[in-house]
Amino acid sequence: MNNFNRFIAIVLLLFSFPAVLRAQPVFSTFSVGKKQFELNGKPYVIRAAELHYPRIPRAYWEKRIKLCKAMGMNTICIYLFWNLHEQQEGKFDFSGQNDVAEFVRLIQKNGMYCIVRPGPYVCAEWDMGGLPWWLLKKKDLEVRTLSDSHFMARAGRFLRKAGAVLAPLQIQNGGNIIMVQVENEYGVWGDDGHYMAAIRDTIRKAGFDKVQLFRCDWSSNFDRYEVAGVASTLNFGAGANVENQFEKFRKINPDAPLMCSEYWTGWFDQWGRPHETRGVNSFIWSLKDMMERKISFSLYMAHGGTSFGQWSGANAPWYAPTVSSYDYDAPINEAGKPTDKFFAIRDLLKDYLNEGEVLPEVPDEQISLITVPQIKFTKYAALFDNLPRPNKSKIAQPMEFFDQGWGRILYRTTIPGSASERRLLIEGVHDYALIYLDGKYLGKLDRRLNENTVKVPKAAKAARLDILVEATGRVNYGRAIIDRKGIAGKVVLKDGNKEMEVSNWNIYNFPVESEFQEGLKFTTAIGKGPGWYQGSFTIDKIGDTYLDLSSWGKGMVWVNGYNLGRYWKIGPTQTMFLPGVWLKKGLNQIIVLDIEHGNSERLQGVRQAIYEVVQDESMLHRKPGEELDLKLAKPVLTGSLPNEPGWKKVTLPATEKGRYFCLEVTQSQSENDPVTSLAEMEVLAADGKPLSSLNWSVVYADSEEVTSIGSSADKIFDLQESVIWQTQITGKKPPLPHAVVIDMGRIETVSGIRLLPRGDTNATGIIKDFRFYLQDKPFTIKKTSGQLK
Structure with missing residues (x-):
C-alpha cells in the first residue's frame, strides 16, 4: 500500500468512529503561580462577569454570555443555589431552568472560562443565602459549622450531587x-478554619479534585482563619481604593496573585429604600487601577437579572427584605440591555486583553421591548373563601413545621369577648x-419597623381572630439566617x-406554586381585600416588557404559570420584568395575588422599569421636632482617630455597663467638612470580642441621607462594608456635631469600640474626633417643634 492509499485508509477509519470518540477534549491547566494566575503555564489575568442562571430565563442564557464577552470578559462566574436544586429534601433537580451544566457548556461554546461557587452557603441576596428551607424543620439547627452533623451531612450530599454534574467540566478534563470556591465570605461569619477545611475536603471528594480551589473574603476579615491548599481573594465595591484594599493582604501573602473576586458594580434594592446606583466614573477608575496592576477581577454583577418567584432574600440586622428585581445597576440591565456602564467597561478593557484574545462586536438586539395592552381583571377569588384544609396546632408555629417553604400562612382561632x-x-x-377580628381589619404589623402589637376593640362575645402572614424573603446574611416564616413566637392577648x-x-397554607393559584374558586364578582385577580391580554408580537404595579398593594404575580416575583407599593421598584419568552402570541393569562389591595383593578404594561419610593417617615430615625439632649450625659470615651484606612479600635479606660450607646461625631478629618460617614461599628465585650448586633435598633440619628442613596443609620451595624451611614449630602447640609443612638436590647459590659471608615476613594465625612456615651437608661430626646433642624 503506497503512502497516499495509506493516508486515505486512515482518514476513512477515523470517520467510521462515532463523533464522540473523534472529538477528543483539549486538556489544559490553570493554577496559582508566583504573583500571577497561570493558564497552561502562561500568565493569565481573569476578567470575569458574574451571572446567575436562575435569574435569567434559559432561552436568554447564551445572549447574556455573548454580551459579557463583548464587554471584554474572558470568564463567567456563577453561584450554585442549593435550595433551588433541592427544594424538597432528597429530591434533586438539575434539569430545564436548573440545568447548570448546560449553562457552563454554553460558556465554553462561546470561548470563555468558568468559575463555580457551589457554597453550600452563597448569600447572593437569595432566600436563606441558598440554604434550603427544610433545614429549618430541625428546631436546634445550626449552619456553617461542624457542630451540627445534620447540616454537614446534607451540605455534603448536595456538594456531591453538584460535583457529579459539574466535575467533568473541569479544565483538566477538557x-x-x-476555579471552584470553598464556601463564601466566611470571614464575616466566623473564624473556624476546621469547618472551612472540612468543606474544602468535601468539595475535593465531590469530584473537584483537579481544579484550583479558592476562597473570598473582605480586606477587613480575610485573615480571621486559614485553610491550606486554597487560594485567597478579596471582595470590594465600586470606587474602592485598590491600594488600601490589598495593602494588608500583600503583607501576609507576598507571592499570591491578586484578585477582586467580587467587584460590586452597583448594589441591590431593598423595599422602602431608595433605588441604589453607583456612578460610572468612580467605578471605572478603580477598574482601570486594577488593570494597570494586572489584578484579576469578577464584576458582581455583570447582569443581575430578576429574582423570580420567591427567591429574593433579606438582610439583617435590621430586617431589610430585597426586591424581586436584581438589576443591581449592573452594566447589563435587568432586561438584558447594555448601559453606559457596559460601554465604559468595554472601552477600557479593549486595551488590557490577554495574548490571543479578541474583543468581539456587541451582539445585535434580538429581543425588543413591547407594551402589553391594559389588562382588565374579570375574575376574583377571595382569600377567606378559598381556605385549604387546615392544620391544627395548640400553639402558633412557623410555616416550616407545616411543610411549607414560601408564601402566605393564615392563623385562625377564637378569642373571648371583653x-x-x-x-x-x-x-x-x-x-x-394583617390582623382581622370577625372579618374586620384591625391593622398590620411590619417586621421592618419592629411592629408587634395591635389594639383589639371590646367585644360582647367571643370573636374569630385571623392573622394572615406573608413571608417577604429569608435573611441571607449574618447570624439571623435561621429565619423561620409565619409566626415564630407567642401570641399574647x-x-x-x-x-x-x-x-x-x-392554620392554612397558601404556597407559591402556580398550580395552587390556578385551582382556586374564581367568581365574576370583583371584591376587595386579600385575594386573587384573574385576567387575560392579547398580543400580536412577542417581546420583553414590564408590568406597572404602582397602583396595587402588596403581593405576587403569575403570567402563563410563571411566577414573576413579589411587588409592594412602597417601592423603590414599581414594575415587574416580564420576559418575552414567557409570553405567547394571542391570549395570555395573568393572576395577581394582592393581600393589601390598592386603587385599581387594571394593570398597565410599560417599556422600562419605574423606580419610586413611597416615603415612609417611620423608616427615618429622627421624627419631626426631635432633638437629642446630651447636656446631662457623660461620655465614657473621648477620642481622635488617625486618617488611615481600616478598622480603628479604641479601648475604654475601664469596662462600663449599659444598654444604650451614643456615638457623637464632633469633627471630620477634613476641617470644613460638615458631613459624617461610617461604614461599620462594633462594640466590644469584656473579652474584647464584638457583641452581637442582631437585636440592635436605631433609636435616633440626627441626620441621614435617604434621598440620593440609602445611607440610613442602621447601615453601621448591617455587616455590609460597602454601604454606609452618611448624614445629609443633598440640599442644605446640617452642621456638626452628628449623633446616632443605638439600643442594644439588653445591658452589656463594654470594653471598647471599633470603627470602620468608608472604603471608597471618597473621603467625605470620615470621622476624626468623637465622643462615646453608654448608659442603662434611654438618652433624652426632646420634642422641640414640628420641623427637623
Whole structure:
C-alpha cells in the first residue's frame, strides 16, 4: 500500500468512529503561580462577569454570555443555589431552568472560562443565602459549622450531587471550569478554619479534585482563619481604593496573585429604600487601577437579572427584605440591555486583553421591548373563601413545621369577648401580618419597623381572630439566617394586667406554586381585600416588557404559570420584568395575588422599569421636632482617630455597663467638612470580642441621607462594608456635631469600640474626633417643634 492509499485508509477509519470518540477534549491547566494566575503555564489575568442562571430565563442564557464577552470578559462566574436544586429534601433537580451544566457548556461554546461557587452557603441576596428551607424543620439547627452533623451531612450530599454534574467540566478534563470556591465570605461569619477545611475536603471528594480551589473574603476579615491548599481573594465595591484594599493582604501573602473576586458594580434594592446606583466614573477608575496592576477581577454583577418567584432574600440586622428585581445597576440591565456602564467597561478593557484574545462586536438586539395592552381583571377569588384544609396546632408555629417553604400562612382561632379594649402582642412576626377580628381589619404589623402589637376593640362575645402572614424573603446574611416564616413566637392577648397566650389554632397554607393559584374558586364578582385577580391580554408580537404595579398593594404575580416575583407599593421598584419568552402570541393569562389591595383593578404594561419610593417617615430615625439632649450625659470615651484606612479600635479606660450607646461625631478629618460617614461599628465585650448586633435598633440619628442613596443609620451595624451611614449630602447640609443612638436590647459590659471608615476613594465625612456615651437608661430626646433642624 503506497503512502497516499495509506493516508486515505486512515482518514476513512477515523470517520467510521462515532463523533464522540473523534472529538477528543483539549486538556489544559490553570493554577496559582508566583504573583500571577497561570493558564497552561502562561500568565493569565481573569476578567470575569458574574451571572446567575436562575435569574435569567434559559432561552436568554447564551445572549447574556455573548454580551459579557463583548464587554471584554474572558470568564463567567456563577453561584450554585442549593435550595433551588433541592427544594424538597432528597429530591434533586438539575434539569430545564436548573440545568447548570448546560449553562457552563454554553460558556465554553462561546470561548470563555468558568468559575463555580457551589457554597453550600452563597448569600447572593437569595432566600436563606441558598440554604434550603427544610433545614429549618430541625428546631436546634445550626449552619456553617461542624457542630451540627445534620447540616454537614446534607451540605455534603448536595456538594456531591453538584460535583457529579459539574466535575467533568473541569479544565483538566477538557472543560472550562478553572476555579471552584470553598464556601463564601466566611470571614464575616466566623473564624473556624476546621469547618472551612472540612468543606474544602468535601468539595475535593465531590469530584473537584483537579481544579484550583479558592476562597473570598473582605480586606477587613480575610485573615480571621486559614485553610491550606486554597487560594485567597478579596471582595470590594465600586470606587474602592485598590491600594488600601490589598495593602494588608500583600503583607501576609507576598507571592499570591491578586484578585477582586467580587467587584460590586452597583448594589441591590431593598423595599422602602431608595433605588441604589453607583456612578460610572468612580467605578471605572478603580477598574482601570486594577488593570494597570494586572489584578484579576469578577464584576458582581455583570447582569443581575430578576429574582423570580420567591427567591429574593433579606438582610439583617435590621430586617431589610430585597426586591424581586436584581438589576443591581449592573452594566447589563435587568432586561438584558447594555448601559453606559457596559460601554465604559468595554472601552477600557479593549486595551488590557490577554495574548490571543479578541474583543468581539456587541451582539445585535434580538429581543425588543413591547407594551402589553391594559389588562382588565374579570375574575376574583377571595382569600377567606378559598381556605385549604387546615392544620391544627395548640400553639402558633412557623410555616416550616407545616411543610411549607414560601408564601402566605393564615392563623385562625377564637378569642373571648371583653368589656374593655385589649392589645394583641405577636412575637416574631415574619414578616408582614394583617390582623382581622370577625372579618374586620384591625391593622398590620411590619417586621421592618419592629411592629408587634395591635389594639383589639371590646367585644360582647367571643370573636374569630385571623392573622394572615406573608413571608417577604429569608435573611441571607449574618447570624439571623435561621429565619423561620409565619409566626415564630407567642401570641399574647393583654387585657389590663391580665395576659393570656392565644392557642388552639387552625392554620392554612397558601404556597407559591402556580398550580395552587390556578385551582382556586374564581367568581365574576370583583371584591376587595386579600385575594386573587384573574385576567387575560392579547398580543400580536412577542417581546420583553414590564408590568406597572404602582397602583396595587402588596403581593405576587403569575403570567402563563410563571411566577414573576413579589411587588409592594412602597417601592423603590414599581414594575415587574416580564420576559418575552414567557409570553405567547394571542391570549395570555395573568393572576395577581394582592393581600393589601390598592386603587385599581387594571394593570398597565410599560417599556422600562419605574423606580419610586413611597416615603415612609417611620423608616427615618429622627421624627419631626426631635432633638437629642446630651447636656446631662457623660461620655465614657473621648477620642481622635488617625486618617488611615481600616478598622480603628479604641479601648475604654475601664469596662462600663449599659444598654444604650451614643456615638457623637464632633469633627471630620477634613476641617470644613460638615458631613459624617461610617461604614461599620462594633462594640466590644469584656473579652474584647464584638457583641452581637442582631437585636440592635436605631433609636435616633440626627441626620441621614435617604434621598440620593440609602445611607440610613442602621447601615453601621448591617455587616455590609460597602454601604454606609452618611448624614445629609443633598440640599442644605446640617452642621456638626452628628449623633446616632443605638439600643442594644439588653445591658452589656463594654470594653471598647471599633470603627470602620468608608472604603471608597471618597473621603467625605470620615470621622476624626468623637465622643462615646453608654448608659442603662434611654438618652433624652426632646420634642422641640414640628420641623427637623
